[in-house]
Amino acid sequence: MDGLPPLRDVIERHGLAAKKSLGQNFLLDLNLTRRIARTAGKLEGCTVIEVGPGPGGLTRSLLMEGADKVIAIERDERCLPALEEISTANKERLDVIAGDALSTDFAAIAAGHDRVKIVANLPYNIGTELLVRWLTPDNWPPFYESMTLMFQREVAERVTAAPGSNHYGRLGVLAGWRTRAKIAFDVPPQAFWPPPKVTSSVIQVEPNREPLEVDPARLQKISEAAFGQRRKMLRQSLKAFGGANYLERAGIEPTRRAETLSVEEFVKLANTPAG
Template identity: 55%
Template sequence: MTGIPPEGLPSLKDTIARHGLEARKSLGQHFLLDEGICRRIATLAGDLTGRHVLEVGPGPGGLTRALLAGPAETVVAVELDRRAVAALAELEAAHPGRLTVIEADALGIDVAALLPAPRVILANLPYNVATPLLVGWLRHAAGIGGMALMFQQEVAERICAAPDTGAYGRLAVLAQWRCRCELLLRLPPGAFTPPPKIWSAVVGFTPHPEDPGDALFRAMERLTAAAFGQRRKMLRGSLKSLGDPEGLLAAAGIEGQRRAETLTVPEFDRLARILAARAAG
């Protein structure tokens, strides 16, 4: 179903003024009000025809309006700020059955319980919770059709970083292990209200078909936390907390004098599978 925003809805600036929706630093809010940019971001997760979209932190609803103007089947907007929930109520009333606004902390939501498949996540993420939200979604990426998420540019570059670079670390391994990641769009501070001090960027995530399961995902979390927690150490030293690092590395065919940033994602996968098998046995 394609929805066209009905006539008579107030502008985003009017909505902000009427509901006292000045951005709050404590919530990591920087509102995206440019309609053209919102329309462009709404297309970055691919064709949304027949898909059910989760949006986190919609604020006054700039991206929400763009999503509703497109072919998404339904949109569920999760917002913690009660002022924004009230501001979105008139948009929800204008799209009965198609837009659902939920007042909740996105860190505690179950995406699969909220939206039927095929589901997509599209969001201008609050900076202060962007990384834990991403890791939670990566854990269940097999049930998500795709994601287009906005981060601080530095975080986006870390997600997409290649091995043996300064930005490559735990977040890159987790993200690229579960998804094909691509930096799709960079936005200057002036695109937001109020302007942040840094650039932002949208990363596209296309989940790999294999679901590693909870046990293997936990093993990868433990492995990457240990490996990059002491990234200047050789792996035979940084992995000591996992027990018998020399045996773990030998079983994976990886030399103990290497450092975490030199390992490829497939090499981390080999180590994680051996670690998970040890825990299971």
């Protein structure tokens, strides 16, 4: 569709067997990768940051769907020649940064670009950590105007979970605090090479411009402690912060459990001094 060889041919020619150690599962169907790109909304006038492009299936789709620029961060040096071919074919609209996404300053990369979106089939082994970093910077609004991300279905359900759900936990609190997150569609294992053992899901995340004020690190600690012992009452799971007295000062019944608290109540807890 874009004048470049089929992805299977690219993978074979460059010897790009997926590495489990890098959390790699390559998407080969360009119709599917174009659907992911379209889920991100209109890409004209946007710079898209992609993490873990691999042989470039989603990268190609982002360019076909009109992104002004794609900045791809790739750790696997074997993939760089394949990505260079895409850059050449697209008149340098693709910039490739060779490096580890966990060591990347994304805000610095986004500086100077007016409209930035993150679109990525995230490597399974770093996806959750990257999401938490993107949700909890000290400065808000963030450098991105939206995120379109693929996770294992189980992780996607945790990110988008509401209070009272079995999937509700730390990720649901952090995402619900600063963003509106929803599952857009599922992707079956057979869409990947090699096929994973689980279904994946694409989620769409839109930042709230003015979320409730709270220290991000403090909210992380409170929610992590509360859900670390989710079957216990909060007076026990938050004992290190002051237990029942702490909860009462925040106006929250000590016998409640973490999954019953709203995001607003978690923010109230995080804003209450321990003691």
